[in-house]
Amino acid sequence: LDQLYLKRIDDQIYLAEKLTFQILKQHLDASADILRGDIDASEFRQPIMTLLFLRRLSDQFVENAEKLEKKHPKEIAWNDADYHDFFIPEKARWKKIQDASENIGEVINKVSEIIEHENPSLVGVFTNTDYNDKKRFPDDTLLEMIEHFGKYNLANSNLENEDIFGQAYEHLLERFADSAGKTAGEFFTPREVVQLLVELLEPEDGDKICDPTCGSGGMLIWSAKFIKEKGGNPKNLVLHGQERNYGNFGMCRMNIILHGIQGTRIEHENVLKTPLLLDKSGGLLKYDKVIANYPFSQNWNEKDYASKDSWNRFQFGLPPKKKRADFAFIQHMHSILNDNGKAAIISSQGTLFRGDSEYKIR
DSSP, rough: OEEEEEEEETTTTEHHHHBBBBHHHHHHHHHHHHTTBBBBBGGGGHHHHHHHHHHHHHHHHHHHHHHTTTTTTTHHHHHHHGEEEEEEOOOGHHHHHHOOOOOOHHHHHHHHHHHHHOOGGTTTTSSSSTTTTTSOOOOOHHHHHHHTTSSSSSGGGGGSSSHHHHHHHHHHHHHHHHHHGGGGGGOOOHHHHHHHHHHHHHHOTTTTEEEEOTTTTHHHHHHHHHHHHOOOOOGGEEEEEEEOOOOHHHHHHHHHHHHOOEEEEEEESSSTOOOOOOOBTSSSSOOOEEEEETTTOOEEEEEEEEOOOOOOOOOOOOOOOOSSHHHHHHHHHHEEEEEEEEEEEEEEEGGOOOOOHHHOOO
């Protein structure tokens, strides 16, 4: 019986199995079929994960409030943000989206804005996509998506375990990486490669770890998993990242939350132009471990950096102008290591062989 839960549909009660990763995976794959034809497959992860997360936050808030109401006044249970991990006011709960019959994207946008306003830690997670763009998200498609995501209650008591959301996100990244082609590297590194880099770095309890081009945050998440599997406490880690792409930035923070990882700091900005992981004096924060899959052979103009870099990051030399910022990224990573720090970096083969200024830097 502990593997079963009661599910309410249209005021009828049904006995159902708890939601497993396998069921959730099939559910998300089916949602991708609904989106097919309106947007490219490489963009599916954003609306799918947004609706999943909106439903998840709302269901968990309601479940927690119902439990609180047994011990506290109703006003506290439903309206006191201090009693909830994420506060979801009534006008931003799933029912608000479910009851919408027109201008669905506008309703999703408004709900997203309210949730981010009430929960500063979620700023940028939902509002990085305009769901009111009817060419990309027509009302009939969104209505079908909302009906689809209305099938399962995603509160904790209905789940086999909370890890299924993190697994589901990884599944979506992996499934649609091929569709994204070369751009997939911006948000996805194959799990086996990430795992290898983490095992080479051997993170330890209490380490400060940074991924300065973090994409969807997979390397930081796997670092926390490594510590947990070794019997350590992931809460003792300091996990920092920076991401240039605003969509990836939001997805990264959603991914980290869905994996239940706490104490992270993710910044949004071009790390070469504007590093934001700084100490109180404005210097670069230093780390025990740095792990990254930076964007290969990215265009850049050294004049934009040579005179403006106050952090002395390019002490081995400036990479050639106009293109190939590889050694700019690598030198940034070198500059944020502490005296005993270690880095594991995925790089293009060209960095091993190209000549001129890159040869001198190497």
